[in-house]
Amino acid sequence: MIIGLLFQLHVAISAENVDPVLLVNLPGESRTAAEVIFPEHVTVRPRGSNDVEHLYLFRRGDARVQVRHNGNNFEYQRELPRNIHMLARATLENDGLLFHYEFENRSDVAYDMLTAVTDPRLKWILHDVRLERTFVHTPKGFDLLASDFPQRSTMPLDRWLPACVLASCTWPVAPQRTEVRDQITYYNRSTRVDEPLLATVSTNGRWVAASFTRNAGNVWSNPELTCQHVDPQIALPAHGKVTIEVKLLLFRGTLADAQSKFLQQRPRLQ
Numbered sequence: 001m002i003i004g005l006l007f008q009l010h011v012a013i014s015a016e017n018v019d020p021v022l023l024v025n026l027p028g029e030s031r032t033a034a035e036v037i038f039p040e041h042v043t044v045r046p047r048g049s050n051d052v053e054h055l056y057l058f059r060r061g062d063a064r065v066q067v068r069h070n071g072n073n074f075e076y077q078r079e080l081p082r083n084i085h086m087l088a089r090a091t092l093e094n095d096g097l098l099f100h101y102e103f104e105n106r107s108d109v110a111y112d113m114l115t116a117v118t119d120p121r122l123k124w125i126l127h128d129v130r131l132e133r134t135f136v137h138t139p140k141g142f143d144l145l146a147s148d149f150p151q152r153s154t155m156p157l158d159r160w161l162p163a164c165v166l167a168s169c170t171w172p173v174a175p176q177r178t179e180v181r182d183q184i185t186y187y188n189r190s191t192r193v194d195e196p197l198l199a200t201v202s203t204n205g206r207w208v209a210a211s212f213t214r215n216a217g218n219v220w221s222n223p224e225l226t227c228q229h230v231d232p233q234i235a236l237p238a239h240g241k242v243t244i245e246v247k248l249l250l251f252r253g254t255l256a257d258a259q260s261k262f263l264q265q266r267p268r269l270q
Contacts, residue, residue, distance in 0.1 A: 009025075009026070009250065011023070011090075011092055019060070020076055021035055022090055024036065034122050035120075035123060036118065036120045037121075038119075039058070042056040043113075044084075045111060046110070046111055053082075055084060056080055065078055072093075082109065086102070096247060096248045097247070099118045099247070103244075110237050111236040114233065114242065115244075119227055122200055122228070126202050126203075126207065129223050130223065131144065131146040132144070134226070136198060145167060148177065148189050149187050162184045162222070163224070166220035167219050169195070169215075195262065196232075197230065198219045198230055199211075207250070207251070208249065208250075208251060208257065209228070211229070211246060212269075213247070214245070244270070
């Protein structure tokens with residue numbers, strides 16, 4: 001197991017998973033506060049096509065890749081199908097983790113869409129199965145991601161779950177408030193959010209976990225996992241190189257602090 005330490009935030013590569021997963025512990029605590037799959041999948045859509053293809057899917061039984069630990073960085077590389085090369089790096093910073101992905105297309109095929117899905121799953125005091133402490137940002141300020149669905153607070157868990165709650169950022173608002181696909185209920189907020197930011201406050205109110213990126217079509221969470229998704233999509237030209245970055249804040253503070261950090265750091269993200 002590789003362990004890193006920066007400003008008392010402990011990060012380790014999981015010894016129980018074959019593909020890379022980061023385990024994040026709060027200062028002085030032995031319980032995992034977040035498990036981050038980086039990435040959970042890599043998906044593309046070839047130019048002119050409506051069909052998507054998963055170039056990589058996280059599996060617990062794949063051949064282990066070598067993760068290098070250098071200072072505050074955890075990094076690995078992987079050859080993907082379609083002659084695409086990926087470098088994935090997680091860097092410890094003083095308020096969380098920066099996830100950095102580089103893709104090199106060594107083929108003649110261009111892709112209108114590429115996404116690398118960072119999947120932070122919040123646990124322990126950050127776990128929020130009814131989304132009572134998970135917030136998005138609107139023109140009026142912070143609002144609960146699931147505020148359109150107050151019935152979740154009294155709904156039996158076997159009726160509430162499995163579920164995904166989504167909020168449009170730059171994409172059009174979904175016309176249906178709820179829909180069921182593959183036995184999962186999808187709940188769509190009726191209004192857009194104005195920032196690609198998703199934040200969860202701990203049960204004791206002292207810690208904030210917040211994910212953000214430079215731009216995203218929507219933000220969403222699966223409350224059973226309390227995951228935070230702010231996944232950007234970009235184009236990948238033939239014989240081109242692109243970079244995707246996502247920041248996971250994990251710090252002692254408030255939602256206002258998270259908003260301030262977002263405004264300061266967003267312009268620096270690729």
